[in-house]
Amino acid sequence: xxxxxxxxxxxxxxxxxxxxxxxxxxxxxxxxxxxxxxxxxxxxxxxxxxxxxxxxxxxxxxxxxxxxxxxxxxxxxxxxxxxxxxxxxxxxxxxxxxxxxxxxxxxxxxxxxxxxxxxxxxxxxxxxxxxxxxxxxxxxxxxxxxxxxxxxxxxxxxxxxxxxxxxxxxxxxxxxxxxxxxxxxxxxxxxxxxxxxxxxxxxxxxxxxxxxxxxxxxxxxxxxxxxxxxxxxxxxxxxxxxxxxxxxxxxxxxxxxxxxxxxxxxxxxxxxxxxxxxxxxxxxxxxxxxxxxxxxxxxxxxxxxxxxxxxxxxxxxxxxxxxxxxxxxxxxxxxxxxxxxxxxxxxxxxxxxxxxxxxxxxxxxxxxxxxxxxxxxxxx
Numbered sequence: 005x006x007x008x009x010x011x012x013x014x015x016x017x018x019x020x021x022x023x024x025x026x027x028x029x030x031x032x033x034x035x036x037x038x039x040x041x042x043x044x045x046x047x048x049x050x051x052x053x054x055x056x057x058x059x060x061x062x063x064x065x066x067x068x069x070x071x072x073x074x075x076x077x078x079x080x081x082x083x084x085x086x087x088x089x090x091x092x093x094x095x096x097x098x099x100x101x102x103x104x105x106x107x108x109x110x111x112x113x114x115x116x117x118x119x120x121x122x123x124x125x126x127x128x129x130x131x132x133x134x135x136x137x138x139x140x141x142x143x144x145x146x147x148x149x150x151x152x153x154x155x156x157x158x159x160x161x162x163x164x165x166x167x168x169x170x171x172x173x174x175x176x177x178x179x180x181x182x183x184x185x186x187x188x189x190x191x192x193x194x195x196x197x198x199x200x201x202x203x204x205x206x207x208x209x210x211x212x213x214x215x216x217x218x219x220x221x222x223x224x225x226x227x228x229x230x231x232x233x234x235x236x237x238x239x240x241x242x243x244x245x246x247x248x249x250x251x252x253x254x255x256x257x258x259x260x261x262x263x264x265x266x267x268x269x270x271x272x273x274x275x276x277x278x279x280x281x282x283x284x285x286x287x288x289x290x291x292x293x294x295x296x297x298x299x300x301x302x303x304x305x306x307x308x309x310x311x312x313x314x315x316x317x318x319x320x321x322x323x324x325x326x327x328x329x330x331x332x333x334x335x336x337x338x339x340x341x342x343x344x345x346x347x348x349x350x351x352x353x354x355x356x357x358x359x360x361x362x363x364x365x366x367x368x369x370x371x372x373x374x375x376x377x378x379x380x381x382x383x384x
Contacts, residue, residue, distance in 0.1 A: 012027075012028075012029045012030060012031045012038060012069070012070075012073075013027075013028040013029040014026070014027060014028070014038055015028065015061070018053070021053050021054040021055065022053065022054065022055045022056075022057055023053045023055070023056050023057070024057045024059060025056060025057070025058050025059070025077065026059045026060065026061045027058070027059070027060050027061070027063055027066075027070065027073075028060070028061050028062045028063060029062070029063070029064060030064045030065045030066070031063070031065065031066035031067065031069050031070035031073070032065055032066065032067050032069060038073070039072075039073065039076065040073050040076035040077045040080060053086060054086060054087060055086060055087035055088075055089060056077060056081050056086060056087065056088050056089065057089045057092065058074065058077070058088075058089065058090045058092060058093055059092045059093075060092070060093060060094060060097075063094075066097070070097070071097075071100055071101070074090070074097075074101060075101075078090075078101075140341070140345060141341070144337070144340075144341045144344070144345075145337070147263045147267075148263060148267060148268065148271060148337065150263075151261065151263045151264050151267070151268050152268065154264065155264075155268060160261075160264045160268065161260050161261055161264040161265055162264050162265065162268045162269055163265070163269065164269075166265075166269035166270075167268075167269035167270075167272050167273045168273070169269075169273075170269050170270045170272075170273030170274065171273040171274075171276060171277050173235070173238070174231060174235045174273060174274050174277045174278075174281075175277040175280060175281060178230065178231065178234055178235065178281065179281075179284065181230055181234065182226075182227055182230050182231075182281055182284065182285055182288075183284065183285070183288045185226055185230060185285075186218075186222075186223065186226060186227070186284075186285035186286070186288040186289045186292070187288040187289065187291060187292040188292065189218070189222050189226055189289050189292070190214055190218060190288065190289030190290060190291065190292025190293040190296075191292040191293070191295065191296055193213065193214045193217050193218070193222065193289070193292075193293060194210055194214050194292065194293035194295075194296035194297060194300075195296055195300070197209075197210045197213040197214060198210050198296065198297070198300050198301055201213070207301050208301075208303070208307075208311070209311075210293065210296075210297055210301065210303075211293065211294075211297060211303075211307075211308045211311035211312050211315070212311055212312075212314075212315035212316075214289065214290060214292075214293030215290055215293070215311075215312045215315060215316045216315065216316060216320060218285070218286045218289035218290055218293075219286050219316060219320050219321050219324045220320055220323060220324050221324075221372075222289060223282045223285040223286040223289060223324055223328075224282050224324050224325075224327045224328040224331060224372075225331075225368065225372060226285060227278065227281050227282050227285045227328060227331070228278070228328065228331035228332075228334075228335065228364075228368045229365065229368065231274070231278065231281070231331075231332070231335050232335050232338075232360075232361055232364035232365055232368065233361055235274060235335060235336075235339070236335040236336070236338055236339035236360045236361055236364045237339065237357045237358075237360055237361050238339070239270055239335075239336060239339030239340055239343060239360065240338075240339045240340070240342040240343040240346070240353075240356045240357045240359070240360035241343070241353055241356070241357045242343065243266055243267075243339075243340055243343025243344055243346075244342070244343040244346040244352065244353040244356045244357070245353055246266070246343075247343065247344065247346060247348060248346075248348050248349065248350070248352070248353060252266070252344070262344065266340065266344075267336075267340040267344070270336045270339070270340055271333055271336040271337060271340070273336075274332040274333070274335055274336040275329050275332040275333045275336065276329075276332070277332065278328045278329060278331055278332030278335075279325040279328045279329050279332070281328070282324060282325060282328040283325070286321075286324070290312060293308075294308045294309075319384060323375075323379060323384050326375075327371075327372065327375050330371055330375075331368050331371070331372075334364060334367045334368060334371060335364045335368075338360050338363040338364040338367060339360040339364065341360075341363070342356040342357070342359045342360035342363065343356055343360070
């Protein structure tokens with residue numbers, strides 16, 4: 005028997021190449037219990053044993069301190085490829101040992117024993133993820149289209165009050181940031197145009213440059229970027245939080261389609277408000293250009309406004325508004341998609357929010373290029 009001064013006693017007995025460990029006494033946390041590593045350090049274990057057999061004798065009471073001792077013994081045996089036999093332990097203790105072993109095995113299997121994946125594996129995983137994203141994009145778009153047709157025939161479970169609330173959150177609440185950025189963009193465009201055109205004696209074309217750039221490109225794009233970072237992220241985080249809280253599952257249980265109730269109001273609201281926000285953005289951008297023209301070029305305000313109306317047509321304005329409406333749908337679509345598909349955890353909501361912004365910006369740039377090609381072909 006071991007000579008350690010513990011209420012928990014351990015008896016070691018060697019039978020051939022098998023080491024029998026008998027556990028006795030009281031093994032509780034408020035009593036000092038031995039550690040298996042102490043036997044190894046004192047040289048009580050031979051190196052030529054092939055199996056460890058665990059038994060109990062007069063074991064009065066035990067708790068997790070005994071499990072710690074047994075797990076240390078099992079870990080020591082596994083490192084040396086020694087058999088570990090705990091069949092003779094009491095049923096309750098044996099079941100706990102099996103459960104802890106299963107937990108350790110699951111954590112071990114979750115780790116990648118081969119280290120970082122190779123280039124070919126990363127390419128394959130990226131390709132599969134891209135195909136899965138394309139499938140999710142198409143499926144979610146189809147659900148929105150079906151939901152919209154249900155709305156047209158009066159069978160959608162959408163509340164218009166939710167649509168009006170989405171319009172308020174994406175419109176008036178975003179006016180300050182959209183106005184500031186648009187005004188500064190107009191100032192920047194005017195300075196750049198004035199410096200460039202002044203070399204050719206054509207600085208009076210600055211209003212035309214600023215106006216056309218704002219209504220056709222910069223107004224819709226900058227408004228879309230701001231709404232993607234503000235509204236698209238909010239959609240993803242809100243719907244993602246509802247998914248984590250199992251509120252979306254509750255809607256499905258009650259027979260309410262989540263796309264009708266959560267997605268459709270946001271898509272409609274943002275697609276309506278984005279063109280209005282673009283009109284406001286265009287006005288602030290042109291105002292910024294007017295300030296620069298007045299200060300830098302000494303151009304009268306009446307002349308600036310006259311040049312704006314002479315060079316900007318209704319086609320220019322409508323082309324920008326058409327793009328902006330598409331951008332609004334894209335932002336709402338990407339935000340709701342990432343929110344509906346996020347993981348049910350707090351980190352999953354964060355990743356969904358980030359992914360919504362990135363997806364929105366990417367789609368805005370892609371569709372803006374497509375609109376530019378279409379407008380060029382049809383001379384719009």
